[in-house]
Amino acid sequence: MFVAFCNQNTDFTCLGGCLVADIDALIKKYFVQPDDTDPPSEPLPATFSGCQVTPLIDGATYFADLKTRIDALGNGTPSQNSAQFIYLTGWWLCLTGRQPAPGHPETGEAPFSLDGPGAPNHLIDVLKAKARAGVDVRVMGFITWAGMADYGILRTSVRKRIKILDIQLDTLASIDGLRKEPALKDRACLIIIGHSAGSSHTKMALVGDGTRAIGYTGGLDLVDDRHGGQPHPPGQWHDVQAKVEGPAVQGLYDFYRAIWNENADRRIKSFLSVKDRIPSHTTATTPVPARTLPTTPVGGHHVQSLRTVPRFNYKFTNNLPENPKISFAPDGLFEVRSAWFNAVLAAERYVYIEDQGFWSTDVMTWLNRVLKIRNNLKVVLLKGIADPNDPPFPAYADVALWDGLLHDLNDQQRGRVRAFLSDVFVHTKSTIVDDHWAIIGSANAFQRSLYTDIEHSVGIVDVDGGLVQQYRTLLWSDHFHLLDPAGQQKIADIDKALNVWDPNWGTSGSQVTLPPTLKPILLPFEATFLTDEEQDRHDRYEDVDSRAPWGGCLP
Template sequence: MTDSAIPFLQTGSYPTRSGNLISPLIDGERAFRRICEMIEAAQRSVWVTITFLWQACEMPDGRGTPFDVLDRAAARGIDVRIIFWRPDEHTAWLRQNAFFGDTAQISFLSRRRSGLKIRWDRAEPGFCQHQKSWLIDAGTADEAAFVGGINLNPHSMVTPGHNGEGQNHDVYVELAGPSVVDVHHNFVQRWNEASERLCEEGRWGIGSELDLQFPTHISVGRGTAAVQIQRTMPSQRYADGRAAAEGAPYDIASGERSNFEQYCAAILAARRSIYIENQQIDVPEIVDCLHRALTRGVEVVLLMPSNLAASMQTQLQVPSALKPLEQLAVFDNFTLAGIAGMGFDGSRKSVHVHSKLMLVDDEWATVGSCNLHRFSLFGNCEMNAAFFDPDAVQVLRGELLQEHLDHDTIGMDDRSALRLFRTIARQNRKKYEGGDHAWRGLAFELVKETH
């Protein structure tokens, strides 16, 4: 199916499908402008999985809140369905960021006379329904999906460059073609099995009591990308669905960990370069795979969150969340970095890296909701799109590094581009330590040289 040395998986719910068109969307304003355009053009349906949403969040270009955008679609007859996460007592501290369906939020929907159809869904105890997907006109010739990790809050609704305060950096991909059927299947499976669907205030809206039919056909090819939709799914739920549009039953009662399996397989197969953006890496198997890649000479860059001041410490004194990565710092071909934009006061302000992506050998990538910590890899409900498409991957790499380095790397090979990343990030760190905030780009090194 591909000439890639990076293997897709034989396990998991969904196969690798060729003929897809995939487009990266960097940072929230750009991503949600495109999502809103697609919602406004929708002819039949808009189906969404949401983890975190602030009611006061504003969509781009004066469109109002997400509820304004979605209710307008519902008012013109579009079937708008949302699956919201409902935190349990173990995750109650996260309710402040979630639309979890308490009495006040139900009253909010009632006052709006909202035409949305909503089901709330708990995760396994202590975990999270963490998928973030948007599905437009499912089952039609024009169906499209958005898969990624951007939350609906003011910190995420930002532009590349990140000038200002309290900003998140994040990514979605837009997907058209055969693999959209798997995003469709995932939504139906979760909608039909949503934990709160039979509970009082466990759903909202006329029609929310009805289950959905699984997809019955696969869209025609729209591009050249090979895509596999991969998930982390809990151990006991969602075990009675049917494989998308193929009629074959599958049993994931033992749990699906295809995100974890894919990350390990891709890192172990990397020959030239690995570029990762992720909130946290604390799983020993992932760290070991990276160690083995570095040992065989692969260029590795990890972009992660960090408090700027706390990161400017002596050798290997890195924030506690990054401690598992200390063993990698001895390698010349390893870069651990954060990003910081220019604040309103003229000084550098840390940008929170919320994206969950990996690019390998400038030809294969994965983008989605899955962090590289034990919650996302082994307990949350997550979804990523893994894809082989050298053109799309190189565009994504070029756009990310243009933002982070203020340098056009599209004409460079992947290894040279990541070496340039290390050079600029190291220069920016030294500038900051000298009190100079006039950097090139945003990236700064988190671990000092050890040689």
Template sequence: MKDWFLAAGERGNLATSIPDWSAGNRVEPLIHGATYFDRLATEVEALGAGDQLFFTDWRGDPDEKVRDAGPTIAELFCRAARRGVVVKGLMWRSHLDKFAYSEEENQHLGDAIEAAGGEVLLDQRVRFGGSHHQKLVVIRHPRAPERDVAFAGGIDLCHSRRDDAHHRGDAQAVQMSSAYGDRPPWHDVQLCIHGPAVGALDTTFRERWTDPAPLDMLSPIAWVVDKLRRADLSPGELPPQPPDPPVCGPHSVQVLRTYPDAHFEFDFAPHGEFSIARGYTKALRRARRLIYLEDQYLWSKNVSQLFAEALRANPDLHLIAVVPRHPDVDGRLALPPNQVGRQQAIETCRQADPDRVHVFDLENHEGTPVYVHAKVCVIDDVWASVGSDNFNRRSWTHDSELSCAVLDDTGEFARDLRLRLLREHLDRAEDGSEDDDLVDPADAVSAVIRSAQALQDWHDGGRTGPRPPGRLRPHQPERLGALTRIWAEPMYRAVYDPDGRNYRDRLRRRW
């Protein structure tokens, strides 16, 4: 484990009480929001009086349905609170709705849960321009710890997330770039975790909940508004933390986080925590054959340099990246800064060896681009990570993030996660009966390239004849003019991909 996971002291944050890692877990990837929401609803509906439901999120829409016939997120959590479940939530206070954020939605979800007897706090303890981006649900059964479960990954409790393998989008959609249509197809992944690691994720929630830093310390206007609407600004007492759940499986889990080095201090991370960046850095240095990743924002030169270094050091190493075809926004001002970062990141990787860097985007069978929101990385079919963090400097230094790295004795988890994702992207049988050219990493690279090129050739040929199987196409990086880059690059660095480290660590290029 010490070869891949961060060992004692390598986390860089001695103030936290979470363990280095937790062994003996059972971890299951839940691919697609519809799968996750259905499992979440099943677990929450089984909670009774005295059980505990804790959650953190970037955005929560109270009316988002967890199943076709309901209930909504608000109804699910409110019914639990009325049954006597201890429901506590931390939502990012968010920027204003008029800037396409979720201030009112997060507030309304919190108000509904509080009216039912739970407690939800709007948390603004972030760097200027930052956000709380963790997506976590922890469910504890103090009288039956073997039933404890936690969910962590990239899926928010909000609109547009409840899509499935057909990728025709969530009927309750958010507005995005017109390229994705009125009902944007959405690809995402969440982990379902049983075992002792649930205790580490419970501690992650409790550290933020009990920290004494004021919730709205950065905004006097927000403080006045919250006082006028009598918002809950004082966290209530949490029930005692139960012992860790019993050992139940073969997987070891390391909980990785980002907390910035801000002008205020968390007691549990007084100088921030960059264990996500450190965890990836350590794992990438061990990569020898294949780095497989899916990411919403592969757009940071700082991060892509790690991939480039790994490629230069290992001549047999390949990189496969699945990214969105288009950013989620349109507009002359918003679009170029989103494009310039990805262009720089891909160019940095390809400078190491263009023949070993393979970048694809995703579409459904109707040809509509699928928005890739997943944050997944699999290295050599041994180490896997799923979380809220994207491959950019913002996620690794500036916002609050949460990721879970997973190892097992045989590497089956990491390999099976990669195979499950590729089966869907290449239209292969779900039972693995068509995996012959996917199991070996070198063969998988060739298979993905062939499939994506066949689909691209079909499009280039006027889409005549049967559509080839598969949903991946070679990604064509955007080309921006020199004048656009002059203003887009500084805006990208300052606003879209800021640095949350102190100046000393920036100068030393240290996470």
């Protein structure tokens, strides 16, 4: 629930004693416009008005909201239930729990529940019950198709490079477990359409009852350790999911449908689990139907539905697994990139990026450019302790920060950049600009999120100027340990809030100080060079850019 705050900025006019946003000016400034596009890879994103977007901060908040929507379905007559749907997709599914590591049975975990870690109301059982009641339940999980096809005999050299192979057993088990319910036998799929070294990274849920549909997009997978909330103990998970209502849900639905139907049209691949081979889908897998969702306005938020879909560009000498182009985007789609670029270059007061890492030289270059253009612009970067599924803070992050962001800034410009490390797992993929524009979704500040992985995010501005400011206030309050509305009100004003990050910025008087759980990060002060092996690993596995030819003769 958001608290109403007063917003102060230059894009508002006075009307009847209230501040009213010049929404046309905001859209023109921060949203991708027809003149900004570069088809076919960067077309005009699907753009919607009359929407309601609610940022759900932390897993406990998101999972509770999703549970309420799912529980409401499947309780009517067969005719009513048949008009309802639950569509889920994730990078990692733990519906049947975490599979124990080979030789270590104690490492297994209980099936995922929306009610919390270890809770008995397992989501897999809920989904089976809804499907038996006639609700159209569908679940897609990402599989590293190029590496998992022969999982049992993979060479050690490949497994060291593709670190997520072991956790894919959880997704295999989840899809196999769903198929044991006859109503879901043909409605649980492994996603096999991605780039050879990419992933289907989208974490999306769609819930509809025939008259209303709600979409969720963000960073949260259906995994038990994603439950988290304020006040965070050290090492807990922190993330954000956007709840989308109104006309923009159509954009989420159409993307889900495109991925499902593309997948269902492909030749079936099989993957070795612990004992059995699990097919990616079945010959009876049916397409997701086209639906025209309700267009009735439900709020004053404007939304761009943003996608990343890779190109399939292989080296002539490549002997590694290849995939054909995706038919609905044969040249790739880089809408997340174009929207992010446009908004950052429009920034005047501040850019805040909260992410699990800052590996993208492109994103850092945009910040470099705008710091030179805007003499008072502030940049805040926040990351957390390393995701246990990520490599340690990599050398190529220092390369991106130096080569992209810092290398040619003067002292005054560098003095307007601050980076911080939180003591929690910051898994958020979100940027906020000027209290006017925000992006929330699955796309990280990585090259692969801009060009290679299948991603979805939403870009947002709003007519009354409240949403983005309120989102920023609550997100920063989460990190500043401001648990009540009175405390949160202290950083509603952006100048006072910026002063918390750096006492030389903004305006003092908030009476808020940085907690000891946020540590300044010393940014690189000289160039970092990768070895040939590190560069090859970066280009082929860690942060792949699908615009460049991929592959080679060796694993």
